[in-house]
Amino acid sequence: VAKLAERGRAVMIGTRNPVSTLANAQPDRLSNQTFSDWQAQHPQIKLGTFAEAAAHGELLLNATTGSGSLDALKLAGEQNLNGKVLVDISNPLDFSRGLPPSLFVSNTDSLGEQIRRAFPDVKVVKSLNTLTAALMVNPGLLPEPTAVFVGGNDAVAKATVTALLKNDFGWQTVIDLGDLSSARGTEMVLPLWVNLMGVQQTSLFNFKIVRQ
Amino acid sequence: VAKLAERGRAVMIGTRNPVSTLANAQPDRLSNQTFSDWQAQHPQIKLGTFAEAAAHGELLLNATTGSGSLDALKLAGEQNLNGKVLVDISNPLDFSRGLPPSLFVSNTDSLGEQIRRAFPDVKVVKSLNTLTAALMVNPGLLPEPTAVFVGGNDAVAKATVTALLKNDFGWQTVIDLGDLSSARGTEMVLPLWVNLMGVQQTSLFNFKIVRQ
Numbered sequence: 001v002a003k004l005a006e007r008g009r010a011v012m013i014g015t016r017n018p019v020s021t022l023a024n025a026q027p028d029r030l031s032n033q034t035f036s037d038w039q040a041q042h043p044q045i046k047l048g049t050f051a052e053a054a055a056h057g058e059l060l061l062n063a064t065t066g067s068g069s070l071d072a073l074k075l076a077g078e079q080n081l082n083g084k085v086l087v088d089i090s091n092p093l094d095f096s097r098g099l100p101p102s103l104f105v106s107n108t109d110s111l112g113e114q115i116r117r118a119f120p121d122v123k124v125v126k127s128l129n130t131l132t133a134a135l136m137v138n139p140g141l142l143p144e145p146t147a148v149f150v151g152g153n154d155a156v157a158k159a160t161v162t163a164l165l166k167n168d169f170g171w172q173t174v175i176d177l178g179d180l181s182s183a184r185g186t187e188m189v190l191p192l193w194v195n196l197m198g199v200q201q202t203s204l205f206n207f208k209i210v211r212q
Numbered sequence: 213v214a215k216l217a218e219r220g221r222a223v224m225i226g227t228r229n230p231v232s233t234l235a236n237a238q239p240d241r242l243s244n245q246t247f248s249d250w251q252a253q254h255p256q257i258k259l260g261t262f263a264e265a266a267a268h269g270e271l272l273l274n275a276t277t278g279s280g281s282l283d284a285l286k287l288a289g290e291q292n293l294n295g296k297v298l299v300d301i302s303n304p305l306d307f308s309r310g311l312p313p314s315l316f317v318s319n320t321d322s323l324g325e326q327i328r329r330a331f332p333d334v335k336v337v338k339s340l341n342t343l344t345a346a347l348m349v350n351p352g353l354l355p356e357p358t359a360v361f362v363g364g365n366d367a368v369a370k371a372t373v374t375a376l377l378k379n380d381f382g383w384q385t386v387i388d389l390g391d392l393s394s395a396r397g398t399e400m401v402l403p404l405w406v407n408l409m410g411v412q413q414t415s416l417f418n419f420k421i422v423r424q
Contacts, residue, residue, distance in 0.1 A: 097320075106319045106400070108309075142422050177407050185404035188318070192397035195389050196421060205423035209408060210354045212416035 003137035012046040014053025054080035066092040082121040085157040112183030123157035126183035132203035145172045146206035151182035215349035224258040226265025266292035278304040294333040297369040324395030335369035338395035344415035358418035363394030
């Protein structure tokens with residue numbers, strides 16, 4: 001989000017309850033800061049409700065937790081989402097049985113497809129769900145170029161997201177996996193990803209596809 | 213298999229019906245040869261029933277099709293398998309709904325674990341199921357080193373398989389994912405693998421894990 005603002009985009013973050021978000025004294029797991037401290041350093045980034053952020057954006061990013069994504073998008077409001085490109089970064093991680101997480105949808109369906117069925121006029125593009133947040137906007141943190149995937153049913157929307165990935169985030173290798181059913185495959189990578197994070201004791205890694 | 217024989221191992225291939233295997237006039241998809249033509253070029257490799265091959269081997273490779281693996285191992289006979297290391301290369305691909313395949317077991321269980329539950333005295337090591345056969349024994353076909361995974365509950369068995377991968381097959385990077393439940397993650401990579409094969413129009417590719 002900060003990366004998009006740096007790039008001159010007018011960014012708004014939506015949460016369920018912006019007042020609670022600002023009052024939350026719990027530091028974020030990634031930034032190690034409270035939201036209000038973080039926002040003080042990024043005054044150009046607005047905070048609003050899910051609905052306000054959805055109405056504000058031309059291009060929307062769903063970075064909510066997988067189990068809350070459909071509810072968050074309902075709160076955002078179909079009328080604020082329709083016709084727009086939604087980059088779906090979420091993963092259907094199910095922590096209800098403890099660690100490691102399993103998936104609450106997989107194999108013959110995906111969270112990306114569930115979102116599209118719930119919001120048929122939203123141009124859902126599944127992307128960025130196979131890597132950690134710091135790398136999404138800064139793939140150059142790794143010593144060599146790695147892969148990011150896009151999948152979706154709208155070619156123009158995929159081209160828009162691919163341009164964002166390349167031009168704003170610095171991705172060199174964006175692999176188009178085809179339609180949104182490809183989200184099954186990228187979401188099902190998460191168990192291996194979680195396993196590798198544990199083995200390597202870092203989330204700063206990604207997959208590179210090496211071919212002959 | 214030919215690679216193991218080259219390396220001086222006494223190799224036996226087991227099939228359901230060796231007479232039919234030899235009489236089969238259909239060329240193999242990978243070698244583009246009939247089995248009998250292939251065997252004529254590899255006279256040191258024996259052919260037998262599943263049970264004969266299992267009795268013959270110290271180290272066993274399950275390279276049967278996923279949907280037939282449990283049946284093939286039953287035909288091999290528990291008494292011929294018990295106490296041995298079984299490298300499970302199979303994947304639970306379900307072609308019954310057409311292409312692309314889905315998985316007949318996934319998420320909270322895996323084919324590797326099903327095999328272990330059916331044969332509790334076999335030391336199952338899941339490995340090599342995330343890449344195409346030609347690369348399994350020849351990772352140097354790719355322009356840079358890529359990753360192969362091992363998962364299993366017996367540390368000595370995993371060390372045996374890791375040594376085979378490194379010394380006989382030439383793998384530099386063997387990542388130990390932990391116990392056999394890690395087979396869920398590696399088997400669930402297959403839908404992305406199949407998708408990438410289609411997009412790239414080649415099966416000669418593999419994943420490299422790039423970390424900071």
